[in-house]
Amino acid sequence: xxxxxKNILKIxxxxxxxxxxxxxxxxxxxxxxxxxxxLIQNRDARxxxxxxxxxxxxxxxxxxxSLATCTFxxxxxxxxxxxxxxxxxxxxxxxxxxxxxxxNACKNQKxxxxxxxxxYLFRYSLGEDTQMLLSQPIYYRVPxxxxxxxxxxxxxMPGVMIYHRGYTINDHVWSYDGPDNYLDLELEDxxxxxxxxxxxxxxxxxxxxxxxxxxxxxxxxxxxxxxxxNRKRIEAAEEFAREEGVDYIDLNQRIDEVGIDWTxxxxxxxxxxxxxxxMKVTAYLGEYLKEHTDLVDHRGxxxxxDWDEELVAFDQLVKDMDRIxxxxxxxxxxxxxxxxxxxxxxxxxxx
Amino acid sequence: xAIHTNLYLLVFLPLVMLIYQLVPRNKRWGVLLSASxxxxxxxxxxxxxxxxxxxxxxxxxxxxMDDLGAxxxxxxxxxxxxxxxxxxxxxxxxxxxxxxxxxxxxxxGILFYVNYYNFVAQNVNVFLGALGAKLPMARVLFxxxxxxxxxxxxxxxxxxxxxxxxxxxxxxxxxxxxSFFPQIMEGPIARFPDTAEALFSGAPIQMANINEGLLRILxxxxxxxxxSDRLTLLTNLIFGNYKNYHGSFIIMAAITYTIQxxxxxxxxxxxxxxxxxxxxxxxxxxxxxxxxxxxxxxFWRRWHMSLGNWFKNYxxxxxxxxxxxxxxxxxxxxxxxxxxxxxxTSAMALFPVWVATGVxxxxxxxxxxxxxxxxVILLLGVALEPLKEKRNKKLGIDPNASWFxxxxxxxxxxxxxxxxxxxxxxxxxxxxxxFFSIFGNFHISSIWKYWPDDLLTTGDVYAIVxxxxxxxxxGFLKEHGWDARKKILESxxxxxxxxxxxxxxxxxxxxxxxxxxxxxxxxxxxx
Numbered sequence: 001x002x003x004x005x006k007n008i009l010k011i012x013x014x015x016x017x018x019x020x021x022x023x024x025x026x027x028x029x030x031x032x033x034x035x036x037x038x039l040i041q042n043r044d045a046r047x048x049x050x051x052x053x054x055x056x057x058x059x060x061x062x063x064x065x066s067l068a069t070c071t072f073x074x075x076x077x078x079x080x081x082x083x084x085x086x087x088x089x090x091x092x093x094x095x096x097x098x099x100x101x102x103x104n105a106c107k108n109q110k111x112x113x114x115x116x117x118x119x120y121l122f123r124y125s126l127g128e129d130t131q132m133l134l135s136q137p138i139y140y141r142v143p144x145x146x147x148x149x150x151x152x153x154x155x156x157m158p159g160v161m162i163y164h165r166g167y168t169i170n171d172h173v174w175s176y177d178g179p180d181n182y183l184d185l186e187l188e189d190x191x192x193x194x195x196x197x198x199x200x201x202x203x204x205x206x207x208x209x210x211x212x213x214x215x216x217x218x219x220x221x222x223x224x225x226x227x228x229x230n231r232k233r234i235e236a237a238e239e240f241a242r243e244e245g246v247d248y249i250d251l252n253q254r255i256d257e258v259g260i261d262w263t264x265x266x267x268x269x270x271x272x273x274x275x276x277x278x279m280k281v282t283a284y285l286g287e288y289l290k291e292h293t294d295l296v297d298h299r300g301x302x303x304x305x306d307w308d309e310e311l312v313a314f315d316q317l318v319k320d321m322d323r324i325x326x327x328x329x330x331x332x333x334x335x336x337x338x339x340x341x342x343x344x345x346x347x348x349x350x351x
Numbered sequence: 352x353a354i355h356t357n358l359y360l361l362v363f364l365p366l367v368m369l370i371y372q373l374v375p376r377n378k379r380w381g382v383l384l385s386a387s388x389x390x391x392x393x394x395x396x397x398x399x400x401x402x403x404x405x406x407x408x409x410x411x412x413x414x415x416m417d418d419l420g421a422x423x424x425x426x427x428x429x430x431x432x433x434x435x436x437x438x439x440x441x442x443x444x445x446x447x448x449x450x451x452x453x454x455x456x457x458x459x460g461i462l463f464y465v466n467y468y469n470f471v472a473q474n475v476n477v478f479l480g481a482l483g484a485k486l487p488m489a490r491v492l493f494x495x496x497x498x499x500x501x502x503x504x505x506x507x508x509x510x511x512x513x514x515x516x517x518x519x520x521x522x523x524x525x526x527x528x529x530s531f532f533p534q535i536m537e538g539p540i541a542r543f544p545d546t547a548e549a550l551f552s553g554a555p556i557q558m559a560n561i562n563e564g565l566l567r568i569l570x571x572x573x574x575x576x577x578x579s580d581r582l583t584l585l586t587n588l589i590f591g592n593y594k595n596y597h598g599s600f601i602i603m604a605a606i607t608y609t610i611q612x613x614x615x616x617x618x619x620x621x622x623x624x625x626x627x628x629x630x631x632x633x634x635x636x637x638x639x640x641x642x643x644x645x646x647x648x649x650f651w652r653r654w655h656m657s658l659g660n661w662f663k664n665y666x667x668x669x670x671x672x673x674x675x676x677x678x679x680x681x682x683x684x685x686x687x688x689x690x691x692x693x694x695x696t697s698a699m700a701l702f703p704v705w706v707a708t709g710v711x712x713x714x715x716x717x718x719x720x721x722x723x724x725x726x727v728i729l730l731l732g733v734a735l736e737p738l739k740e741k742r743n744k745k746l747g748i749d750p751n752a753s754w755f756x757x758x759x760x761x762x763x764x765x766x767x768x769x770x771x772x773x774x775x776x777x778x779x780x781x782x783x784x785x786f787f788s789i790f791g792n793f794h795i796s797s798i799w800k801y802w803p804d805d806l807l808t809t810g811d812v813y814a815i816v817x818x819x820x821x822x823x824x825x826g827f828l829k830e831h832g833w834d835a836r837k838k839i840l841e842s843x844x845x846x847x848x849x850x851x852x853x854x855x856x857x858x859x860x861x862x863x864x865x866x867x868x869x870x871x872x873x874x875x876x877x878x
Contacts, residue, residue: 007558014848021852127394131358139865148860152810 026144044147046166050088050105053165057304058109059295060085061216062166063101064117065093070272071117071223071281074165075314078307081286082297087166093120095203096132100140102207106214113293114211115285118222118237118248119229121204124197133199164314169275171318176262176270182226183234183252194232196240208244217293218246223281224260225252226270249288251281258284275318352393354533354622355575360568363390364626367532371630372556379553380527383630387532391495394536398494402535405458406526409504412454413511413518413525419447420514451512455505462501465491470714496535498711502661503529507543509665516544524551533626537619539637539657542664546632554631562847563840564629569854570836571621574614576862578818582611584806590775593785598793600801601785605772610819612771613641616655640826645759647728647766658711662704670700690737697733701726716779724770814861 046069060083062072074085088101102114139146162168179185196204211218220241222229234250241248251258258280262270265277273281289295298304352358367386371379392399423443430436472486479485507525511518519525528547589596589604596604617638627634637657644650651659670676676699683692709722743750769786776782807815825835839850 010558010844011561014851017848018852018855021856025856127352127356130352131356134361135357135865145859145865148862148865149810151860152808155810155813 022142022144026142029143029147029150044150045163046088046090047101047104047146049163049166050086050101051107053086053109054306055108056110057084058086058105058111059083059298060113060115060289061102061105061109061111062087062089062115062117063093063098064089065120065123066091066272067119067223067225067228068093068115068117069166069168070170070267070274071278072115072285073167073275073278073282075167075307075311076279076282077286077289078299079311080283081290081295082299083286083289083295084298084304084307085165089117089120089166092123094123094129094132095121095200096129096136099203099206099210100136102210103140106210106216110214111216112295113289114207114216114218116207116218116220118220118240119225121196121200121220121237121240122193122233124193124200126197129197129199162317164310164317167278169314169317170267171275172267173264173274173276174267174269175264176226176266178226178270180255182270183229183231185230187230187233188227192228192233194236196236204244208246218244219249219288219292220246221249221251221285223251224255224258224265224273224277228271247292249285251284254284352390354536354626355572355619359390360572364629368556368629376553376555380523380551383531383550384523384527387527387530387535390532391530391535395492395495398492401461401494401497402500402530403526405461405500405504406529407522408457409454409507409529410519410522410525412450412508414520415450416447416508416511417518419443419450423447447512451508454508458501458504462497464489465493465497467710467714496537499538499540500529500535502540502658502711503542506540506661506665510543519543519547521551527551531627531632533623534634537616537623538655539620539623539635540661541635541657545635546627549632550630552631556629557631559840560628560631563836564625564627566836566839566851566854567625567628568622569625569851569858571618571625573818573854573858573862574618574621574822576858576864578815578822579611579614579618580863581807581811581815582607582614585803586611586775588803588806590777590785593776593781593788596788596801597797598789598791599795599798601772601789602768602793603798604785605768608775609768609771612775613638613654614818614822640830642764642767642823643760643826643830644763645756646732646763647725648732650763650767651725651729658708662708666704666707667700670703671696676700694730694734698730701729705729712774717773717776717782720779720782721770721774724773728766811863814863818861 060074060077062068062074062085066089068089069087069091072085072087074087077083077085086105088105090097090101093101098120105111208218210216220237222234222237229250229252234252238248238250260277260280265273265280267274267277298307352363354360363386367382370386371382374382388399388403391402395402420443423440426439426443427436430439468489468491472488476485507528510516519528524547525543527550528541528543531546531550534541534546586604586608589600590608593601593604620637624634624636635657637655639653639656641650641654644653676696679699680692680696683695687695705722705726706719707722708725709719712718712721742748748755772785773779773782776785828835839847842850
């Protein structure tokens with residue numbers, strides 16, 4: 001055999017072994033089987049927990065960056081309207097990622113509504129987003145790469161971010177004391193984009209096509225955030241939604257209707273909502289869903305009993321939050337996790 | 352499309368390899384040149400035209416000097432006597448100097464304008480303001496890698512002037528030397544004979560070179576993705592908000608930034624060298640276990656070696672042998688003695704080198720300070736050498752004893768960390784504030800009390816420490832003559848493949864990449 005042919009065969013063999021190993025490791029990489037759910041943190045947490053939801057039980061998906069995940073509480077939506085929801089967004093989310101998050105969420109679910117917080121539609125960097133064209137489909141299909149960070153759960157303390165259908169309670173208050181007419185002003189960060197990139201439009205169209213095929217209604221909304229929104233951005237988002245043929249709600253022009261109290265409802269001086277603000281936004285979105293969709297109230301339905309149980313646990317944690325602030329919990333996580341574990345053990349014993 | 356991105360490693364590089372191998376040998380240089388311009392276009396857009404123009408200009412200037420040299424030789428042949436010959440030679444030499452000056456001035460002029468004009472204008476305006484005048488600020492686009500390819504071009508022209516080698520007739524060869532795609536972002540700064548011949552030869556891609564290249568790329572990626580990209584989060588936080596942190600954090604930031612910079616810069620150079628190796632091009636090394644250095648001078652012989660060599664060849668040596676320095680040295684020897692003449696000569700040769708090294712890194716007082724910091728330390732090293740020898744003799748210290756070497760290494764580390772603290776500080780003032788906070792506001796307990804565990808978790812710290820230990824062991828073994836990379840490449844295929852798979856999967860598992868991690872830009876690509 002010629003040396004050249006030998007070399008080509010060697011390369012093919014090397015690549016094949018690599019792919020087989022990657023496949024084997026990917027099959028082994030089932031975080032939910034390896035670890036307690038609480039050990040899985042941050043982005044992976046929501047992603048994994050979403051796949052763990054009982055089949056076809058989620059009505060509403062909420063996606064976007066940190067603005068979205070801290071503005072929508074599925075447990076409160078349940079309390080108020082009896083709809084089931086899940087936050088599938090992530091901090092600094094990019095459009096490419098979000099498409100695969102939605103695909104992942106719809107593997108076991110048939111949601112009827114997809115809420116999209118508009119801020120992340122503006123986020124764009126040619127370099128990073130071009131790279132994501134290549135990397136995100138790979139991460140989605142190769143769990144070894146997607147969950148490669150999961151090893152950290154082996155050496156770390158259990159996280160303190162307790163996820164309630166993708167929402168983490170944050171009761172920290174840092175009031176917004178800026179002008180009320182923030183919509184008429186320039187954004188503080190001048191580098192923020194006011195338009196949508198062609199790549200983001202492409203991803204949005206893919207999301208829309210996917211949702212249309214499954215009968216999922218898309219509602220784009222801009223949550224309350226003086227740091228991130230002004231009139232230019234809202235008008236851009238509104239026009240974008242019109243062009244794409246989807247519903248659009250801007251909450252920044254409905255501050256009074258939502259009932260936002262700037263001294264109490266924001267976590268970081270008008271950037272993100274805290275739990276108080278989140279409850280109000282969720283209530284507003286819930287009313288909107290009631291009026292504009294045919295979602296069914298599942299309260300009282302035996303198949304959705306776990307939601308009632310979760311509501312009890314959720315309210316208990318909110319009470320705890322009054323005792324120990326979010327910041328303290330974060331600092332004293334060891335102590336707090338011990339307390340939680342103890343409580344869990346006791347509750348198991350009682351059962 | 353930076354060289355550490357998946358787009359480069361999984362798409363661009365394999366595609367270039369494929370096309371390179373498919374085209375006839377005599378056209379392969381064209382593939383490399385086109386690929387280089389495509390890559391350059393991907394981050395600097397139409398500034399690729401400036402790179403092309405620089406290449407053509409450099410090529411022309413070198414040819415012009417060569418032509419003048421040939422004309423001089425021809426005219427000298429026609430001369431009747433020695434005196435006439437000497438006059439002709441002098442005459443042409445003057446013309447050649449003028450051409451060289453033109454070439455250097457144009458290229459350094461562009462570099463100055465792009466890098467330093469606004470900085471100079473800003474500072475000049477402080478004085479002009481009093482007179483009611485003002486220099487306009489320029490809106491300048493930064494051409495990626497300009498500091499690297501400009502030095503290569505100037506070095507090439509100077510070498511041709513000194514007749515170290517003849518000017519290259521083929522424009523493509525000069526253009527490829529200046530723009531070879533792996534090198535264009537972060538160097539190393541090569542000399543024409545280092546790479547040009549191999550780049551132009553179009554040698555077929557060899558299996559052994561692929562093995563060596565890929566192993567080197569893998570090693571570089573590991574350094575960057577496992578250690579450096581994680582440390583970036585911490586150093587950015589502390590350097591960006593240094594007023595909120597105690598001195599203990601500042602010391603930690605200086606150390607972690609140095610490690611981050613080394614892992615990142617040496618890691619990307621590994622990718623550069625590995626990429627070059629695949630095409631049979633041996634790109635010069637840029638690092639040689641710099642943290643084993645026992646003095647600041649030795650550190651600079653091991654760190655960013657190609658920059659140090661460039662300044663040594665084109666600034667330090669020419670200064671040392673310049674008539675001005677030689678005359679001064681002679682006079683000083685007579686007047687002040689051998690010791691002070693030596694110190695003075697060193698100062699005169701080192702000063703321009705370190706001013707240039709400082710400002711090469713960017714426009715800002717902190718960079719100038721960084722250069723001056725090393726100038727003072729290196730000059731002190733020269734000046735105190737006789738005293739040190741005396742001390743060692745008096746105290747009976749063996750300079751080769753391990754404990755003494757270790758102490759010297761630790762002292763060098765302190766010098767390096769301090770230098771990098773100023774280098775990475777937002778401004779020179781911030782650098783001083785950070786430096787003095789170490790002495791006035793030091794609380795060691797604040798490290799575990801206020802550790803930003805939302806940025807760097809316990810797992811991240813394990814990965815960083817583990818990565819550093821492995822890099823240190825590999826470096827230590829290499830320093831003692833055991834080259835791990837060479838051993839892997841020499842081992843039998845099953846063993847080699849097993850190690851490669853382990854490395855690949857370790858990188859995929861422990862690398863800071865994917866969802867939740869922002870790709871971290873290459874630091875030296877900004878210079």
